[in-house]
Amino acid sequence: MASFNTIDDLDDAQRVLVRLDLNSPVEDGDVQDNRRFQRHATTVKELAEAGHRVVLMAHQGRPGNDTFVSLDQHADILGGYIDREIQFVDDIYGDDALDAIDSLEAGEVLLLENTRMSDDELPEEAPEVKAETEFVQTLAPHFDAYINDAYSAAHRKHASLVGFPLVLPAFAGRVMETEYEANTAIANREFDGQVTMVVGGTKATDVIGVMETLGDKIDTFCMGGIASHLFLRAAGYDVGYDRHEDLDLYDTQWENNEEIIQELYEERRDQIKLPEGLAYEDDDGERAEHTNEELDAANYDYMDISEATVEKYDPIIRDSDAVFLKGALGVFEDEIFSTGTVGAVKAIAETDCFSVVGGGDTSRSIEMYGMDEDDFDHVSIAGGAYIRALTGDDLPGVELLIDAAN
Ligand SMILES: Nc1ncnc2c1ncn2[C@@H]1O[C@H](COP(=O)(O)OP(=O)(O)OP(=O)(O)O)[C@@H](O)[C@H]1O
Ligand SMILES: O=C(O)[C@H](O)COP(=O)(O)O
Structure with missing residues (x-):
């Protein structure tokens, strides 16, 4: 190095x-x-x-x-x-x-x-x-x-x-x-066993950049956040577009990146793990969930990955030699939508693997939900620099x- x-x-x-x-x-x-x-x-x-x-x-x-x-x-x-x-x-x-x-x-x-x-x-x-x-x-x-x-x-x-x-x-x-040292370990693939990247957050370009640069170094991508909705859209589900005119979480990102998202989804289908369903807030202000088949983005705002998805990602994380996390899997700032992010971060903390948690916003979930920084090899304090390191930029x-x- x-x-x-x-x-x-x-x-x-x-x-x-x-x-x-x-x-x-x-x-x-x-x-x-x-x-x-x-x-x-x-x-x-x-x-x-x-x-x-x-x-x-x-x-x-x-x-x-x-x-x-x-x-x-x-x-x-x-x-x-x-x-x-x-x-x-x-x-x-x-x-x-x-x-x-x-x-x-x-x-x-x-x-x-x-x-x-x-x-x-x-x-x-x-x-x-x-x-x-x-x-x-x-x-x-x-x-x-x-x-x-x-x-x-x-x-x-x-x-x-x-x-x-x-x-x-x-x-x-x-x-x-x-x-x-921590952020370059992944690019150099300094691990013998399974390497997993848990990717979420709001920016499709972050996720696309990581997949393009590290696609051959990482065995499995467990996806959440806004980016996962765009990949679910590529997989044919009714999600990944905006229902409010005054909100632009999905439409512009989809227009700008549709081709590459479709391409990555086809090329890396075996590596990419998508949510099994998503969570929304029902009329009583409670968390409720839809399976992928039930998704209906014209009428619901989806704010987290479903519990079945957390269960799907959990053994993948626990069987890994190294896990890197970038971006939140849901709107963890609201407790009812913290299940995905907290589930993944806890599994990483409890696993004896090399672990790096990054993303300026996402790292906050560690103290918000009473976890201990010492349970991770590294919690990055970098935002833009962390994603650049992961995507191979100097x-x-x-x-x-x-x-x-x-
Ligand atoms: N389904 C969703 N709908 C809306 N926001 C979401 C969803 N899933 C995750 N988020 C939001 O993503 C944010 C984190 O994403 P962001 O892209 O900012 O990643 P980061 O890597 O933590 O931060 P940064 O890139 O700023 O360092 C969280 O604040 C969370 O609320
Ligand atoms: O907080 C940061 O990510 C760095 O200090 C860089 O700040 P900047 O995005 O304002 O250049």
Whole structure:
């Protein structure tokens, strides 16, 4: 496996510039704590305890969005996980930032302002172009090493992610290391026995991409979510189209992908396991189910896979050597439609297989339904980067670390 240098390879007492991904939900201006803080805290704590001078960069939201806010709250939340103060400066590479950076003592930690507040950060450009920006050129001379821990943002060609590895010795942080190893294990097929992918969620293109790229590495696809309705439509059932004019969950996805869905369904019929039926909310607000033959998408909104489907997927998961999950099998946020997702996630947790759970939304089902992260080999904190890794796309931020090591 191609690899990179990690923080184990750092010299002592370095001035390190560390890129994290603390991009978080924001409600009424309040940044919501989430597992990204907890995960990155491992890297930050280790660096500070080793006596390095630690300067952190991260982004939050995008200009124009409600979530585009300062990182001052992030400093407090992250500090809570490492039991030491994280200083914050509302500047990125101006005099205030440089003064704060240069006055850091060994073991101290400083967080710079939201990188996306610099005009140099966002436009996606080649690393060589980003390396020449004022952002990178001004900060780099103040450091001995650059550490990228932001696997979940590694698909973006932004200055803080791709500029620095060209001008400073570059290393991977602990989150980068664990995400990379887990998410590439499947592409390298590092398992002897049965490999299963449980795929759901709302985006047909995610599922199609995974099937096209990993179709020969994965033995069985257990399907749920919106994508499974489109495959059931390809199989001839009365489902996979919108009944509300103001809703577009299915029609556009079907129009854009009909041919490839039909093709995949025909070509990979033995590998693809489809729902045996789907669940909807009846007039009393209770969960009710239709078998595939009873499906009637003109009159019902289907929100979960049926219980018979959970029973069908359960032994497949339990007989696997490795199981990867991407996307929810139903609207798990509503308890009556959590049966599919929770059933699959629980079976994965209880099975002694190599397991990776991914998808920004779906990973939330673990804590929502009282499961333990430690029951999985890896719970990814990446959304876009996770699906890109699974579909074989390069992650520029990762590639540059590998190049730097060679
Ligand atoms: N039948 C369904 N109808 C409507 N929504 C569904 C259905 N099945 C699953 N979902 C929704 O899919 C969402 C998760 O899908 P999404 O494509 O966002 O996947 P993810 O991989 O978890 O997230 P992301 O790609 O954003 O990281 C859940 O919030 C769930 O409510
Ligand atoms: O939250 C994420 O998935 C990453 O931080 C990337 O954010 P972006 O989609 O705004 O570039």
